[in-house]
Amino acid sequence: MPLLSVSHLSVEFHTPRGLLRAVDDVSFAIEPAEILGLVGESGVGKTVTCRALVRLLPGRNGRIASGRIDFAGRDIARLPEEELRHYRGRQIALLFQDPASQLDPILNVGDQLAEMILLQEGLDPAMAARQAAALLEQVGIDDPARLMAAYPYQLGPGLLRRVAIAQALASSPRLLIADEPTKGLDPGVQAQILRLLLDLRDRRGLAVIMISQDLGVVSQLCDSAAVMYAGRIVERAPKGDLLNRPLHPYSEALAQCLPGVAPASVPLHEIAGEPLAAGEVIPGCRFHPRCPHVIDRCRFGDVQLVEVSAWRATACLRWEDMWQ
Amino acid sequence: MSLALPQWHFSPALRRGAILAGIWVLLVAGADVLAPYDPTIRSVKEVFLSPSWAHWFGTDEEGRDVFSRAIFASRLDFELAMLGVFPPFAIGTILGLLAAHGGDFGEAILKFLARSVGAFPTYLLAIPIVALVGPGLRGFLIAVALTGWVGYALKVQSETRRLKQSDFVIAGRGLGFGGFRILVLHIFPNSLLPALLLAVSDVSAMLLLGCTLGFLGLIAPAGDVEWGAMIAQGAANLDSAWWLALFPGLVVLAMATGFNLLSQGLAERFGGEG
Numbered sequence: 001m002p003l004l005s006v007s008h009l010s011v012e013f014h015t016p017r018g019l020l021r022a023v024d025d026v027s028f029a030i031e032p033a034e035i036l037g038l039v040g041e042s043g044v045g046k047t048v049t050c051r052a053l054v055r056l057l058p059g060r061n062g063r064i065a066s067g068r069i070d071f072a073g074r075d076i077a078r079l080p081e082e083e084l085r086h087y088r089g090r091q092i093a094l095l096f097q098d099p100a101s102q103l104d105p106i107l108n109v110g111d112q113l114a115e116m117i118l119l120q121e122g123l124d125p126a127m128a129a130r131q132a133a134a135l136l137e138q139v140g141i142d143d144p145a146r147l148m149a150a151y152p153y154q155l156g157p158g159l160l161r162r163v164a165i166a167q168a169l170a171s172s173p174r175l176l177i178a179d180e181p182t183k184g185l186d187p188g189v190q191a192q193i194l195r196l197l198l199d200l201r202d203r204r205g206l207a208v209i210m211i212s213q214d215l216g217v218v219s220q221l222c223d224s225a226a227v228m229y230a231g232r233i234v235e236r237a238p239k240g241d242l243l244n245r246p247l248h249p250y251s252e253a254l255a256q257c258l259p260g261v262a263p264a265s266v267p268l269h270e271i272a273g274e275p276l277a278a279g280e281v282i283p284g285c286r287f288h289p290r291c292p293h294v295i296d297r298c299r300f301g302d303v304q305l306v307e308v309s310a311w312r313a314t315a316c317l318r319w320e321d322m323w324q
Numbered sequence: 325m326s327l328a329l330p331q332w333h334f335s336p337a338l339r340r341g342a343i344l345a346g347i348w349v350l351l352v353a354g355a356d357v358l359a360p361y362d363p364t365i366r367s368v369k370e371v372f373l374s375p376s377w378a379h380w381f382g383t384d385e386e387g388r389d390v391f392s393r394a395i396f397a398s399r400l401d402f403e404l405a406m407l408g409v410f411p412p413f414a415i416g417t418i419l420g421l422l423a424a425h426g427g428d429f430g431e432a433i434l435k436f437l438a439r440s441v442g443a444f445p446t447y448l449l450a451i452p453i454v455a456l457v458g459p460g461l462r463g464f465l466i467a468v469a470l471t472g473w474v475g476y477a478l479k480v481q482s483e484t485r486r487l488k489q490s491d492f493v494i495a496g497r498g499l500g501f502g503g504f505r506i507l508v509l510h511i512f513p514n515s516l517l518p519a520l521l522l523a524v525s526d527v528s529a530m531l532l533l534g535c536t537l538g539f540l541g542l543i544a545p546a547g548d549v550e551w552g553a554m555i556a557q558g559a560a561n562l563d564s565a566w567w568l569a570l571f572p573g574l575v576v577l578a579m580a581t582g583f584n585l586l587s588q589g590l591a592e593r594f595g596g597e598g
Contacts, residue, residue, distance in 0.1 A: 054498055056494050056497055056498055058489075058494075059489065060489070085500045085502065086500065087500075088497060088498050088499065088500040089498060089499035089500035089501075093498065093499070094495065094498040096491050096494075096495055098491065101490065101491035102492055102495040103492055103495075104492045104496070104510050104514070105492070105514065106513055107510075115509070116499055119500070119501065119505075167499070168499075170499075171499070171500065
């Protein structure tokens with residue numbers, strides 16, 4: 001049974017220009033100890049989807065319009081706010097894109113971790129400090145005592161990311177949502193953080209939903225991946241398949257954009273045209289204005305995600321052509 | 325070789341403001357040593373002496389040294405300005421936090437209260453309140469508590485509103501922290517800086533309000549020396565003894581300017597808008 005299963009989730013924002021549907025009929029599921037990648041360009045609804053899972057939508061005007069978010073037998077989309085608090089942090093933890101802004105700027109690292117621990121277990125402060133140090137060791141920090149006295153602004157992005165992960169782990173969640181956990185990090189540090197996430201999965205059975213713009217990272221790390229475009233999931237595939245045999249032209253285009261994967265003789269690829277503006281709706285397949293394989297049928301009607309095998313789904317009308 | 329000192333940048337405004345504020349503190353602390361004469365000693369032979377080397381600021385109608393009196397007056401005015409800042413700061417900060425915590429409803433209530441109080445000029449509200457409660461420091465503090473909180477409340481409320489949408493507050497909710505816990509432990513400390521900057525600039529506003537009430541005889545009826553009262557005393561003799569009103573007036577101007585410069589400098593330093 002999946003740990004979390006999202007079905008037909010839609011999220012809307014009230015804006016001065018009217019109702020904007022940032023996430024449109026999205027469904028996916030994640031098993032315990034699975035790492036799921038959520039891929040796509042900026043603004044396709046990845047972050048909003050993830051924030052909806054703990055009902056912490058950005059801004060004041062967002063709401064879940066329809067759909068279910070089943071976690072441990074309860075529908076989070078319909079949970080009263082008071083009960084929701086027991087899911088946030090304790091069951092599902094959130095890592096923000098920018099670890100520097102995720103931490104309270106005027107509390108030191110030790111106090112920030114201890115607050116989380118004290119809240120959970122009612123320990124005394126000295127024990128909480130010891131637990132905080134242990135947490136920091138778990139995320140690969142050798143000298144926790146020194147780090148605990150430091151303030152967020154004194155730390156580099158790699159350390160901040162580790163502290164943010166430690167804070168998220170403080171209450172032993174079963175699912176971690178990581179919004180671009182390697183954004184803005186040096187390649188070496190990126191690899192360390194990815195290694196850490198894999199490690200936590202292996203040791204704790206932690207399930208991870210990882211948002212990324214980088215198909216390379218996703219195909220290396222994730223057990224499965226979902227590609228989002230214009231608020232919808234356009235393809236779901238297990239590890240590797242997305243890179244090697246994409247069944248949607250958008251995934252194919254993302255894969256071709258990766259330098260180093262294509263042979264050196266192939267010129268570096270880019271995706272033609274602009275992505276749709278957030279909430280923009282057009283008839284037919286939402287990718288058709290940018291699609292190299294577009295045919296007349298793509299421009300009309302509503303193109304749905306269809307299951308093509310037990311593990312794969314695509315929203316491309318021509319997926320059979322792509323299969324060949 | 326360079327010393328590894330923290331990179332503190334003292335802007336001209338900050339430096340000048342700090343010097344003027346420092347002089348004030350020095351006067352308060354060292355009045356007994358710095359004043360050349362006892363401010364209470366009367367002398368029939370030395371009434372209305374114009375400024376001279378013996379009496380820098382001249383003497384008044386009872387033959388008291390105005391320079392010494394101005395130095396001793398720094399004490400009561402310091403109390404007025406410093407203590408006067410606290411009640412509005414405390415009340416405004418708490419109201420601002422609660423209003424923002426209360427969402428649209430709380431903010432509407434705060435806006436109504438702020439408009440009601442803000443509709444009257446501060447002086448117009450403060451003067452009858454002091455007259456009603458009774459002249460003196462206590463009346464002054466009650467008057468500023470009732471009138472001065474509006475700026476703090478609106479600033480803290482808008483700051484809180486902004487912080488509520490900031491990542492670390494949402495992250496705190498994501499960790500399962502309760503709303504009140506986040507308000508007190510995370511939002512409140514982070515919204516304090518703009519309120520503190522406002523408090524520094526408010527010191528000079530409190531000084532001016534205190535001196536105005538003093539001028540009207542609402543601060544020191546028992547005859548304690550106070551700059552506003554000194555100016556009032558001088559105003560009665562403006563045509564014959566101009567020094568009586570001019571020098572205390574210049575001192576008030578200098579001290580008010582000092583704290584304005586200080587708040588401007590601090591605002592530049594800490595990136596607020598003061």
